[in-house]
Amino acid sequence: MTILIVEDNAEMLRTICELTVDLVDGIFECADGSEAFAIYSEELPDWVLMDIEMKIVDGISATRQIISAFPAARIAIVTGYDDDDLREIAFAAGASEYIVKENLLEVRRLLAN
Numbered sequence: 794m795t796i797l798i799v800e801d802n803a804e805m806l807r808t809i810c811e812l813t814v815d816l817v818d819g820i821f822e823c824a825d826g827s828e829a830f831a832i833y834s835e836e837l838p839d840w841v842l843m844d845i846e847m848k849i850v851d852g853i854s855a856t857r858q859i860i861s862a863f864p865a866a867r868i869a870i871v872t873g874y875d876d877d878d879l880r881e882i883a884f885a886a887g888a889s890e891y892i893v894k895e896n897l898l899e900v901r902r903l904l905a906n
Contacts, residue, residue, distance in 0.1 A: 795821065797821040797823070799841060841869070843855060845874060857886045871897075
């Protein structure tokens with residue numbers, strides 16, 4: 794299994810990598826939603842772990858872009874925002890999961906299934 798982590802916080806990116814490295818065969822990384830589509834298109838990872846708030850292109854927009862071209866893509870929003878409205882927007886954009894960073898171990902559960 795391969796994953797793409799889209800996260801602009803270097804410390805959080807490192808934490809997610811450490812948390813998942815034993816569950817996956819490969820990890821692709823980028824720091825903004827503006828890069829996510831190109832990497833997804835080239836690598837076709839099994840899962841995308843997508844932050845919401847990023848500088849150039851946010852995670853919701855990047856999710857829409859990937860899902861538009863690859864409807865079967867599996868994208869988990871991994872965010873610090875535990876917000877019902879954002880959760881609805883994320884699912885409407887095509888996200889499969891919504892994980893709050895304070896419950897980061899949920900990422901392991903997701904990838905282990």
